[in-house]
Amino acid sequence: MTKESLSRDDLSSDARVRSDARGPEQTRPGEVYSPATDIFETDEAITVLADMPGVKADALQIDLRDNVLTLTGRVARPESGYESELLREYQVGTFYRQFTLSERIDQAKIDAKLRDGVLRLELPKIERAKPRTIQVRTG
């Protein structure tokens, strides 16, 4: 499949995420943020890089079903109860984002690494069945 069709799919998924966020998403406790994400594609795989500062490996959920990839990362408040606030430029909450993948992904070979608050997710494509030429016999 081509780059364009994935972009288009991406777009529609993004719109869906936004409507989701106004619906079920708001019933979750705490605030929800969309992580900054890079996505690139080669012939073999789709790679997703997402900035999720403060998320530990055990608080990160990656879910892929029906070609919908969902990333959820919870961040616990780092402050102790004795600290009083002087300046707050970022809020702590949950990172959440969904993408629709129009490419078939080999679920068994998915590889996820979380390092220094950056998720690197490798989604290998399923090898396409090789086109077969069918001989037509005359007779």
Added chain:
Amino acid sequence: MLVRRVWPGRPTFNGSLSEFEQARREMLRLFDSMANESSASTSGVFPPLNVTQDEDSVFVRAEIPGINADQLAISVLRNRLSIAGKREIQLEQGKAAYHRRERPEGSFSRTLTLPVEIDAERVEARYSDGILTLTLPKAEAAKPRQISVRT
């Protein structure tokens, strides 16, 4: 949904963005800034900082995902704290086609004036999970002191 955009002028990958997509992002950005005044006031600042204090120390936390800790330059002089560094994102070489490029990169530098003087000798810095945490003990002279009244 709240979308955090710390760098409004971040590089976008023009090759994969149509004009419509660019316009759409601008609109969303505008809506976000209208919806959330407080985030608008801090957008464009990297890294975002949270500063707290208790009786003994000031704590500074910064969201700087995916950097090398040894590329950070942190200095404290009296009550001024400086954090500088560089975030580099390696582009994929070869035939990789980018669909999205949102993650910010580049050099950054921030200087903060704290409400109290800091004991620079005992400052501790820790970097884990993409969060830089600085523990800045207050100078002895800046700590609240109990004064006993003699009768």
